[in-house]
Amino acid sequence: MKKVWTIEYGRGYHTNMDTYERLLMNDMKHNAVIVAALVYPTAMRNNLLTRKPLPEPQKER
Secondary structure, eight states, X not given: OOOOOOOOTTSSTTSTTOOGGGOOHXXXXXXXXXXXXXXXXXXXXXXXXXXXXXXXXXXXO
16 A cells, blocks of 8 residues: 655644655646646747736936
8 A cells, every 4th residue: 555645734844844855746746747738838839928018117316
């Protein structure tokens, strides 16, 4: 039987005790697939993505 790991929210979650050996590999693989599914089509677009215009620089007083 495969051991199922759970996140220990009470100890070391998003702190300096949160280390690589605590990562959940199935979650990491799942997240990698989702990111790849979004990034690849975006990178292969023929047109650039639209973006908000930069704000006008403030005039010095």
